[in-house]
Structures are given as structure tokens and as C-alpha cells.
Amino acid sequence: MKSPWLFADELPADLFGELRQRVIFECCKWDPQVEDICTLLARPLVLSQDAWTELARSAEQLALETLAAEAELLADISLQASLKLPGNLRKAFDLAARKGPSAEAARVMRFDFHFTTDGWRISEVNSDVPGGFNEASGFSRLMLPHFPGCTLPGDPAGALADGIVAATDPGSTVALVHATAFTDDRQVMVYLARELESRGRQAVLTGPDHLRWRNGMAFVASDWHTGPVSLVFRFFPAEWLPNLPSVCDWLHFFTGAVTPLSNPATALLSQTKRFPLVWDKLKSPVSTWRRLLPETRDPRETPWQTDETWVLKPACGRVGEGIGIRGVTSEKEWQAIAKNVRRRPDDWVAQRRFQMTPLICGVDALFPCIGVFTVNGRAVGAYGRVARTPIVDHLAQDAAVLVKDSAQRMETPGSSFLFTHESIGAF
């Protein structure tokens, strides 16, 4: 199978060191190091134009199917049973089914693609609170000038800001709701705030416990800002909302909000890894999902304990945490995961393992993941992550994603940045 990407050389260490500091300060990348690993990869992932076109089209189709499926699931609570959503959210979904969902705007999702021996596959959708904007927009933009002949696949942060701007009045205030103590999350909000403010909106960075509601209208009540907001952008996982104090009226993230939400908490219906378990009951077509997502089942329906072709995933897992792949996951970790699955199978899924096609660069085998963002159903850019194992987790590095301009040859003074397709082989 023809490889979809060209892998470029690393930038020289001194040049990349300078660029790393610019990414930190210009792109709010405040977590550039995890233990001994620099979280930024010194070389970009370069996709062919054809590959990017294919990914963008697939992502747009997936977004369309996801929205339709969410609507159907929301309207019929009986369909939600297989999802085994947290019990403290049942009331919220029940109310949303009876009263209708909250207003929403600028719906953003990220579909994570992997190139496998069978072509492109997806591992999940981040339909609730996708991240990676700083890297996808900022880091890629700073890498681009060093790789002539390439273009950017898009600007997700800019597109998201455009979507928010389209739904709000000039000069109005947008609440960026996040876990304020987590600098990993705050960096995303500060970056998005800059994008919004450059487009004539005020951004107020706030915790979820500072949001209040009056007749469906949101406002912020904090020591540093008090007043109404025209849109609420939530960067706080939906499953944590029930832990807010009652005065926060968090049910508005599901139903009753007149102020538009990006994203509504009902996104949890597709965010859960158990989403595929209800496909057979849906009228909405999920053909693209079925084509791209490996077979996914309730762990109790599979011989995962003896069959190594099944991967175990936590239903509410994010950034690859807690994924069990026999032979890849350490034995100690696998045993812990297996114990957890046996105890609480409702919180897990079993998914058919796919064989990622690694990039071989010298002695390194790299496993890339391309997260394609959609905003209001349109593909708007890509976030690259590269792991040293087939699990793309928190130890993976962020990579700039570039697209080779088909009209030009990619050149850089002094050296060739191109690997040929032959350097991409089976692991």
C-alpha cells in the first residue's frame, strides 16, 4: 500500500531550540517537556495532497454522521442504555430528551486517523473537548517556512474562532471555561483568547464554577469578571460537570441554555468509546464510521483474555491513557487493566487491533496519528502526534502537519528534507 506521507529530516538542533522557545511563547505551548521527552518533534509529518484530501473528506463525512447519530440518541433515551453513561448524568440526558438540547454553535470535533496495513483507520473521535489547537495552528505555522514546497492543511484555532465570531456580536464577551489550575488546559484557552480578541471579541478565561445562568442566559460571576457572555466555549470534560456545586446549574450544558455552547455536553454521546455499540439500533447511517473504525464490542462479548487481536479501551479515556494492548502494554499494566475490565466491564470496550504502519527513520520506528479537526462539519486542519509504540498516549510527541504542495518539489537549502516512500516499512 502506498504511503500517504513523506517524512522530513529533523531541523538542526540549534534552529529547533530557537523554534521551541518561540512555540512556547508565541503559541502558548507550556508543556514542552514530559519527563525526558521533548513534546515537540523536530521534524514535521508531511502528507501528500491526495492523502490530506482523503482525510479531510472522511472527517467531514464522519462529522456529519456523528451529529445525526447524536441527535437520534438524544431524542430516544432507550438507545442510550448500551452506552452505560455515568449514572449522575442520566437526569441530564432525560431532561435534554424531553425539553430539547441547549443552543450550540461552532461545533468542533477531532477524528484521530492512523495509517495501517489496511489503509486509513480511526481510533476515536474527540467530540467533547478536543485539544491540540496550539500545536496544529501555531507549531505547524512556525515549522512551515523551514519546509518550502509545503502548505498548511488549515488553521483549526482560527477556524474555531471564526465559528465563534459568526455566532456572536462584535465586541461581545465569550467565556472560555476550563480547569484553571491545569496549565495544560489554560494554554489552550490563552491561545484561543488571542484568536478571538484579534477578531473583535472579548475573551474571559474562567473556571466552570464561575459560570451562572439566568433564564437560559449565561454570565460569569468571578472576582475578575462579572457579566453576561455571548457564547460559552467549554474545555472541561462533560463527565466532570456533575461535580460542580449546585449553584452552577451545570444542567444547562445539556438543556435549557439560550446562550450557545461550544460544545454542548451532549457530545458525550459520541465521545464515549461505547458509541459503536449502539450503531445497530440507529436509523442514521454510520457507514463511514463502520468503514474506518475497527470492530468494537462490549468486552463481555469478546475473548479478549485469550485473543491478542482485541485491544481494551476505557469508555471515557482520553489521550490514550489506560489502553491495553497485549505485547505492547507492559505485563504489569496489562494485568491492572484486565482486572479493571473484569470488575467494571461497562466502563470499557474491546476493539479489534489494527496494525499501524510505522515510519522507519534510521533506527527509529515512529507511529504517527493525524487528528483532523472539523468545525461545523468542515475539515479545518490537522494535529500530528508521533509515538514510539503503537499506543499514541501522553508520552507521544506533537508534530507539525504539513501538506506537500503537489505543484512544487519540497526543497531546503543545504540538504534534502525528503525521505522516500521506501523508508516507510513494516515494523
Next chain:
Amino acid sequence: MNRLELFKTWAPPQSKWSRWAKPALFAEMNVLQPLPQDAPVPRIDVANDAGTAVIVDLPGAQSVQVGLALAQDGYRPVPLFNSAYQGWAVVSVEGIAQWLARGANMLSGLSLPPEAPPAFLLDSKRKGGEVLPMPGKFDNRWVVFPQDFPSYNYLMANGIRRVLLFHDRSNAQPDCDLAHVLLRWQEAGLELYESRLSIDAPPAPMRVKKPSNFGTLWYRVLAMAGLRRNSAGGFGDVVPEPSSSHG
């Protein structure tokens, strides 16, 4: 001196420990004028030992001041203040920011070699304590994770055999989050010592006791999830809602 220049002063690219410096505070702080290069800063009497890494776990600005003092003894201070900078905050970082700026000239004037052993700087008030976490306050409490530090292997490969903890706690055991870091190193074979700044005594050997959840594969996830669950947006305990604010 702008924010980037200030960060470069504290995390110069040539130092082998700069990669671990946390940029969050630098990225948002108001930069103040540095003190003159020859302005007095505190001194402490620590023997420079290329095989010892120091962790300074002291309140706010005092951590930076001790870091500057250690710099004069040949250590490379590495700021690990992973906190947001905003007014009305639960954890005051103003003093830290002021001293990061004030100490910049002095630090750059020392011309520390790239291999200078590290002194990792933490704020012992990172989980709050100075300001009552009332509703409306900006929750910027934070904790450290093992991933915030170099691994045992990296430390060993760079000649570090011992870790000395400077603290002001009444007992020798480190705070729970730091215990997770130190115990991993202890189990791997590093020697640990502790020194209470208020006591004029040589560093004493330290055995870190096992904190809760130690060795849990998903410690970071559990810690973050638990902390999120407790505070709905920040670390630590629930921010209390007074009854008068209900309704």
C-alpha cells in the same frame, strides 16, 4: 527584558536541565525590572557537589531566593512553578514573579557552566494556604508529577547520585505529590537527604514513605481526575459555597 528573554535567562538552552523549566508563569507574568547585578541576594552555605541535585520546596519568593543563593554556589536553578498568573488567585505568585525578574541580572552574571547540577525550585504553597479558596477566586493551585522531573536514568547518566531537599516542614517527609517523585528515585537507587532551612544542621539522610496510590499505573490520571472531581476546576479541596450565595 521581555518574558522570553527572562525565560532564557532562567532556562538557557546550553544548560542540560533547562528543558524541565516550566514556562507557564513566565508566559503570563508582568515583567519587572531586574535588580542591578551586584544587588545583595541571600546566601546559604551549601557545598557544591556535582553529584547532588537539589529540590527547593519553600514558600513563594523564598524558593527563588534560595535558588539564587544556590546559583552562587554553582547550582543551576530550574524554576518548576507550573501555575497560572492572574489576579484574585488562590496561590499568590506575585512574589515568585518579582524575584524571577529581580534575580535575572545576577543569574546571567554568574555564567554557570552547562553541566552545573540542578536546583529544582518549587513553591511549597502550591496547594494553597495563603488565601482562603472562596468562590469567585481564581484557582491556580497546582501539584507536581514525576513527569515534571528528569528520570532516574537521566539523572544517573548526568552524574547525579544524591538528591537534597530543602524545606520548611515540621517533619522530614515531603508533601504527598513530591513524595511520589522522590520515592521513585529512592527505589531506583538515588540517595535522598533533607535539610530544614530554619535549622542549622547538616543535611540528614531521608527515607520517603510510600504515599497513597504509589505505583498505581495511572497515578497521573487518578490524581488529575481526583483533583478535578474535588475542586471542579482546580486542585485541592472543594471551594466552599456559602449558603448566602445559593439561589
